[in-house]
Amino acid sequence: MAYVLVTDGIKEDGLQPLLNESTIQCDIGSLNEFSDRLDQYEALLVRSATKVTAEVLNQMPNLKIVARAGVGVDNIDLDAATKRGVIVVNAPDGNTISTTEHTFAMMASLVRNIPQGTSSLKSGKWMRKDYVGTELYGKTLGIVGMGRIGTELSRRARAFGMNVAVFDPFLTNDRAQKLDVESVEFDHLLDVADIITVHTPLTDKTRGLLNEETIARTKKGVFLINCARGGIIDEKALIPYLESGHIGGVALDVFESEPPEHNHPLLGYDQVIVTPHLGASTKEAQLNVAAQVADEVLYFLQDKPIRNAINLPGFSKEEYEKIKPYYELTRKMGSILSQCMKSAVNLVEVSYAGKLTELDTAILTRNLMASFLKSRLDTTVNEVNAPSIARERGITYGEKHSSETHGYSNLISVTVQGDKEAFSLQGTYIKEYGDRITQLNGFDIDFHPQGHLLYIQHNDRPGVIGNVGKVLGEHEINIATMQVGRKTAGGEAIMMLSFDSELPKNIEETLESVQDIVKVEQIGGV
Ligand SMILES: NC(=O)c1ccc[n+]([C@@H]2O[C@H](COP(=O)([O-])OP(=O)(O)OC[C@H]3O[C@@H](n4cnc5c(N)ncnc54)[C@H](O)[C@@H]3O)[C@@H](O)[C@H]2O)c1
Numbered sequence: 001m002a003y004v005l006v007t008d009g010i011k012e013d014g015l016q017p018l019l020n021e022s023t024i025q026c027d028i029g030s031l032n033e034f035s036d037r038l039d040q041y042e043a044l045l046v047r048s049a050t051k052v053t054a055e056v057l058n059q060m061p062n063l064k065i066v067a068r069a070g071v072g073v074d075n076i077d078l079d080a081a082t083k084r085g086v087i088v089v090n091a092p093d094g095n096t097i098s099t100t101e102h103t104f105a106m107m108a109s110l111v112r113n114i115p116q117g118t119s120s121l122k123s124g125k126w127m128r129k130d131y132v133g134t135e136l137y138g139k140t141l142g143i144v145g146m147g148r149i150g151t152e153l154s155r156r157a158r159a160f161g162m163n164v165a166v167f168d169p170f171l172t173n174d175r176a177q178k179l180d181v182e183s184v185e186f187d188h189l190l191d192v193a194d195i196i197t198v199h200t201p202l203t204d205k206t207r208g209l210l211n212e213e214t215i216a217r218t219k220k221g222v223f224l225i226n227c228a229r230g231g232i233i234d235e236k237a238l239i240p241y242l243e244s245g246h247i248g249g250v251a252l253d254v255f256e257s258e259p260p261e262h263n264h265p266l267l268g269y270d271q272v273i274v275t276p277h278l279g280a281s282t283k284e285a286q287l288n289v290a291a292q293v294a295d296e297v298l299y300f301l302q303d304k305p306i307r308n309a310i311n312l313p314g315f316s317k318e319e320y321e322k323i324k325p326y327y328e329l330t331r332k333m334g335s336i337l338s339q340c341m342k343s344a345v346n347l348v349e350v351s352y353a354g355k356l357t358e359l360d361t362a363i364l365t366r367n368l369m370a371s372f373l374k375s376r377l378d379t380t381v382n383e384v385n386a387p388s389i390a391r392e393r394g395i396t397y398g399e400k401h402s403s404e405t406h407g408y409s410n411l412i413s414v415t416v417q418g419d420k421e422a423f424s425l426q427g428t429y430i431k432e433y434g435d436r437i438t439q440l441n442g443f444d445i446d447f448h449p450q451g452h453l454l455y456i457q458h459n460d461r462p463g464v465i466g467n468v469g470k471v472l473g474e475h476e477i478n479i480a481t482m483q484v485g486r487k488t489a490g491g492e493a494i495m496m497l498s499f500d501s502e503l504p505k506n507i508e509e510t511l512e513s514v515q516d517i518v519k520v521e522q523i524g525g526v
């Protein structure tokens, strides 16, 4: 039975895939309510209220996946999760339309004083002169961050006859042209926009993007909107410009601290309209994000591919199908390399050739590194934390795509480099034969990496192979397969033997005492 905890009132209708699964027990409530059982959960589903801190992760030693029913993962300590090997997934597009529509509604309300008019009329006044608005038609909307929401918003703004100027360092000219928007530098956007709306994540680069200095550059009467993350617009910086009348109005759905204090200075200004982080609060969005994360968690618990991991390279189902056969091969190669090269390693180089160059191989390299490190360390290592663990241990690794296929349709070549020695391995996947190791430390060889293996380096002399057979026979060890390889007659040679069962621990020493044998390594668990 897998235990899953669902918090923050994630919409139950969307959780059906998890609730209907007989091998999963889903508890619904808060971390506090289930504090005596936190150690049993493998999956945790949250919206934004639950703070998944390093401390919470420590209280959940069995946790393997945190799923955020929404986009922003700023309530999750990603570094701590990654270090622990906990996968973090989100629901990246389930609430895009709702948040776009909310932003648009905020913009329309802001320029036409709708909230102010509503409360004034409800308080018994009829103030038509005070609430003269501004048309959207013909105005320039400045969008900072042209991702999912920025893009959807630009379409709606164009439909309203607005000009759209966009700043996003990752936006290509081609895409800007297709979307019929003008891609501009940030300073230019500040100069030309009548309304500025931010749709970036909150990062070190975007925190305080609109601050005292940058707001000073904006047009007099500018309207500012933040339905992304509190802090992208510096709240304090707004005050002098609201006082002076430079800013025409501000619409905020998000705040630096949520909820904002009831005497928050911005709440006192009539030109400031606010909603309590309602961007994603529609029936449709909540159903979408709940269903998206429920599917992801279910797939994960069933060992199926997940698509929206934040701390793993993402790939589609189609890509996964293509990558699957090489996944097992890279796992085995990592394990063999780690066991053959017992000394300290400071560099791992992975090269992909043939069909593999058409794929996103980053996940394969992570898998290989995880398997390589796992054989050496006594901590949880997986594709998520392999990069940070390698860094911590001073191991640099990299991958490249190469044209050297050596006649195979696909080929993975790995070299691990230490201070004094290096070790290399090549492997391929052949549909009819499965995974094969085709070269080991420069020796051509061909074996299926499976079961208990013995790697022997020796001098190419008559009788060595017979002596190995004799020693193993004396220990009643039955050889399943044997492969030999050499570079030149009478020079260095290797043997790779496989066995049906585990070998005695001391067999390496016994074999190393045989004449002309240079080195023996047992390779287990492949
Ligand atoms: N109010 C809500 O309820 C609500 C709901 C959903 C999303 N959000 C927030 O909205 C924001 C946007 O969401 P999205 O789904 O469009 O994200 P997204 O990842 O699709 O888009 C973000 C865009 O910002 C751009 N960007 C990053 N750094 C930038 C920088 N320094 N300057 C300019 N552009 C930069 C990226 O290139 C990307 O195109 C996020 O902060 C998300 O958390 C809020």
Ligand SMILES: O=C(O)CC[C@@H](O)C(=O)O
Residues within 6 Å of the ligand: 047, 048, 069, 070, 071, 072, 073, 095, 277, 279, 280, 281
């Ligand atoms: O859970 C929510 O309603 C907030 C969602 C939103 O901020 C997000 O980042 O997806």
